[in-house]
Amino acid sequence: MTPLRTIDWHDGDIVIVDQTALPAELRTLRVHTVEELVAAIRRLAVRGAMALGVAGALGIALAAIRARERGEDVDRATEDAAARLIGARPTAVNLAWGVDRALVASAGGPAAMLAAALAVLAADIEANTAIGRRGAALLVGRRRILTHCNAGSLAAVERGTALAVIGALHDMDELDLVYACETRPLLQGARLTTWELGRMGIAHRLIVDGAAAGLIVGGRVDAVVVGADRIAANGDVANKVGTLAHALAARRAGIPFVVAAPESTIDPATARGADIEIEERDGREVLGFGGAVTAPVGTVAANPAFDVTPADLVSAIVTERRTIVPSASPAFAIATLV
Amino acid sequence: MTPLRTIDWHDGDIVIVDQTALPAELRTLRVHTVEELVAAIRRLAVRGAMALGVAGALGIALAAIRARERGEDVDRATEDAAARLIGARPTAVNLAWGVDRALVASAGGPAAMLAAALAVLAADIEANTAIGRRGAALLVGRRRILTHCNAGSLAAVERGTALAVIGALHDMDELDLVYACETRPLLQGARLTTWELGRMGIAHRLIVDGAAAGLIVGGRVDAVVVGADRIAANGDVANKVGTLAHALAARRAGIPFVVAAPESTIDPATARGADIEIEERDGREVLGFGGAVTAPVGTVAANPAFDVTPADLVSAIVTERRTIVPSASPAFAIATLV
Numbered sequence: 001m002t003p004l005r006t007i008d009w010h011d012g013d014i015v016i017v018d019q020t021a022l023p024a025e026l027r028t029l030r031v032h033t034v035e036e037l038v039a040a041i042r043r044l045a046v047r048g049a050m051a052l053g054v055a056g057a058l059g060i061a062l063a064a065i066r067a068r069e070r071g072e073d074v075d076r077a078t079e080d081a082a083a084r085l086i087g088a089r090p091t092a093v094n095l096a097w098g099v100d101r102a103l104v105a106s107a108g109g110p111a112a113m114l115a116a117a118l119a120v121l122a123a124d125i126e127a128n129t130a131i132g133r134r135g136a137a138l139l140v141g142r143r144r145i146l147t148h149c150n151a152g153s154l155a156a157v158e159r160g161t162a163l164a165v166i167g168a169l170h171d172m173d174e175l176d177l178v179y180a181c182e183t184r185p186l187l188q189g190a191r192l193t194t195w196e197l198g199r200m201g202i203a204h205r206l207i208v209d210g211a212a213a214g215l216i217v218g219g220r221v222d223a224v225v226v227g228a229d230r231i232a233a234n235g236d237v238a239n240k241v242g243t244l245a246h247a248l249a250a251r252r253a254g255i256p257f258v259v260a261a262p263e264s265t266i267d268p269a270t271a272r273g274a275d276i277e278i279e280e281r282d283g284r285e286v287l288g289f290g291g292a293v294t295a296p297v298g299t300v301a302a303n304p305a306f307d308v309t310p311a312d313l314v315s316a317i318v319t320e321r322r323t324i325v326p327s328a329s330p331a332f333a334i335a336t337l338v
Numbered sequence: 339m340t341p342l343r344t345i346d347w348h349d350g351d352i353v354i355v356d357q358t359a360l361p362a363e364l365r366t367l368r369v370h371t372v373e374e375l376v377a378a379i380r381r382l383a384v385r386g387a388m389a390l391g392v393a394g395a396l397g398i399a400l401a402a403i404r405a406r407e408r409g410e411d412v413d414r415a416t417e418d419a420a421a422r423l424i425g426a427r428p429t430a431v432n433l434a435w436g437v438d439r440a441l442v443a444s445a446g447g448p449a450a451m452l453a454a455a456l457a458v459l460a461a462d463i464e465a466n467t468a469i470g471r472r473g474a475a476l477l478v479g480r481r482r483i484l485t486h487c488n489a490g491s492l493a494a495v496e497r498g499t500a501l502a503v504i505g506a507l508h509d510m511d512e513l514d515l516v517y518a519c520e521t522r523p524l525l526q527g528a529r530l531t532t533w534e535l536g537r538m539g540i541a542h543r544l545i546v547d548g549a550a551a552g553l554i555v556g557g558r559v560d561a562v563v564v565g566a567d568r569i570a571a572n573g574d575v576a577n578k579v580g581t582l583a584h585a586l587a588a589r590r591a592g593i594p595f596v597v598a599a600p601e602s603t604i605d606p607a608t609a610r611g612a613d614i615e616i617e618e619r620d621g622r623e624v625l626g627f628g629g630a631v632t633a634p635v636g637t638v639a640a641n642p643a644f645d646v647t648p649a650d651l652v653s654a655i656v657t658e659r660r661t662i663v664p665s666a667s668p669a670f671a672i673a674t675l676v
Contacts, residue, residue, distance in 0.1 A: 023634035179640070182624065182632075184522060184546040190625070190633045198634060205640040206624055206633055208522040209548040210580025214616075214645030217582060242548025244555060245583035248590055278552075286520065286544055287528070290630030294520075295528045295544055296361035296536055302517070302543040307552030 004153045006051050014058050018045045019154055023195040034063045034081040041088040048155025049094040050124050056098025057117035059085045064110035078106060124157045127262050127320035132164030135260050135318040142222035143176040146212055149240035150188040151227025152196040161227040161260040163196055170202050178204040181212055185285035209242045216249035224250045228261035235311030235326025236273025241304055247313040256315035263319045273308035281305045342491045344389050352396050356383045357492055361533040372401045372419040379426040386493025387432040388462050394436025395455035397423045402448035416444060462495045465600050465658035470502030473598050473656040480560035481514040484550055487578035488526040489565025490534040499565040499598040501534055508540050516542040519550055523623035547580045554587035562588045566599035573649030573664025574611025579642055585651040594653035601657045611646035619643045
């Protein structure tokens with residue numbers, strides 16, 4: 001099966017896999033105007049740093065092409081589109097970055113902006129393919145992989161990061177089983193990762209997050225592979241809440257804990273993990289499950305969205321360009337990885 | 339507020355807090371016959387090793403008293419009740435144990451069997467009170483406690499084990515905050531522990547299980563206190579799935595990981611944790627919650643009910659009789675606990 005492309009350009013429109021319909025249904029949205037794209041971004045039909053970067057770039061091209069078709073002012077249309085796209089998810093830095101990537105080509109007109117946007121899209125696919133190959137090469141012989149959250153194609157254009165590594169191992173016939181952690185509170189693992197693994201034809205088991213440590217320490221997992229939301233200059237890794245426990249278990253079991261992420265995730269301005277502010281999300285995400293409220297009325301939740309895995313627990317960070325070994329125990333990392 | 343008594347004897351009947359109605363409603367069941375008690379056990383209105391032991395003992399006394407009132411054969415009635423009670427939850431060893439405790443007094447008639455059953459009930463309360471005091475004495479000065487699952491009064495007659503320790507710290511004015519892990523897949527923490535903590539007037543925050551490690555390693559927790567389902571002779575502890583990750587995080591953070599459990603939980607016939615068979619439960623518990631299915635149709639789950647925390651990660655096991663320090667790093671355990 002061809003890799004899933006989460007966002008693409010087709011016949012003058014943006015085509016998006018509507019993630020709000022998953023896993024029940026694979027529905028594609030054909031986006032003809034910037035208004036439609038802004039609406040899709042707002043309701044999280046498209047999400048994930050890399051996918052949003054591409055959405056921003058393609059959105060500018062879309063605005064320019066529609067304006068030209070209608071005989072409207074292209075520059076005014078793209079400026080207006082830029083403001084509305086960035087405003088759709090103000091904290092998503094990649095969205096603004098993608099918008100800029102298309103805008104810098106504006107002197108060349110709509111065709112040049114589309115070319116710039118398609119270059120962003122192609123670069124994303126290339127980066128993820130490289131991450132997948134590099135990570136898989138490190139992990140040959142480790143046939144049972146555990147992952148957390150959704151670091152798959154649904155957060156990128158194609159392949160994703162951790163799931164790109166898993167997909168490459170599968171393509172090499174070097175994979176037996178993937179354990180997908182459900183990833184409370186929002187269940188991205190249960191809803192999205194299982195769906196992607198099923199589509200890729202990869203054998204997998206869904207587990208509650210708390211079951212991971214027992215499986216890892218019990219010898220049923222050969223490596224942990226996750227994505228990253230931000231990587232500090234010292235190698236500390238911020239990722240979806242629940243990741244740190246898997247890293248602690250991996251160290252206890254003596255198996256590699258590998259982070260797969262694009263170079264853009266590495267933030268040289270952040271010295272260490274303790275400097276990363278952890279987003280505290282709405283407690284209602286914790287107080288219930290799938291629409292049902294499970295905790296007593298009045299219960300207060302703490303709901304950090306991320307945790308920080310210290311660099312010494314990270315066996316390797318795999319990017320599109322290099323493999324970084326931040327572990328304070330390099331003997332462990334190198335001995336077990338190479 | 340007086341401690342909650344999960345199961346009790348009142349005016350010739352057994353009175354039970356119906357756990358299936360929690361946390362929405364505190365409903366008590368008045369149980370007049372063995373048939374009613376068997377039904378309550380089957381639908382988990384009463385659950386937990388210690389509570390079931392008391393239920394078994396009181397059930398035999400109930401059968402004897404009803405038979406005497408009706409002019410029926412007391413011996414035949416208690417024998418019949420024993421078979422039906424044990425059959426209600428065949429794997430619950432404490433249920434059979436409680437039945438036996440009342441049956442051994444059968445020569446003395448209904449009054450003697452009731453006295454034996456009430457002795458089981460009183461001993462349970464006494465044991466849990468002792469566990470609470472002993473654990474709290476170890477943890478004075480550690481004002482932010484994290485716990486997992488429900489090791490509270492709802493699994494016992496009164497106070498419970500881990501929650502007995504927490505309650506005793508609260509009574510000593512030595513407690514600031516409790517983090518209650520929701521405990522997927524069945525959410526005993528979200529549904530029951532929060533309810534008990536609220537009733538005890540203890541400040542608490544509900545968290546997803548995956549958030550525990552980040553809070554512990556981030557310095558926001560001073561000790562982890564949990565119950566146990568079975569303790570091997572070498573000090574390895576089997577407890578509700580998710581416990582091991584908290585123990586790993588506690589070791590990383592250098593804070594105590596304390597297990598509160600009655601002596602009856604220690605199984606000298608099991609040499610080590612690896613010898614404990616881990617119950618694999620129905621995968622549907624993982625695929626959704628309540629009626630809601632979150633994973634794609636056809637997804638297969640792995641659903642181990644317990645995990646094993648190795649003895650070297652356990653700072654102390656607190657029972658009604660003693661404090662056991664199984665840690666392979668006694669310097670750590672003693673230095674941080676005493």
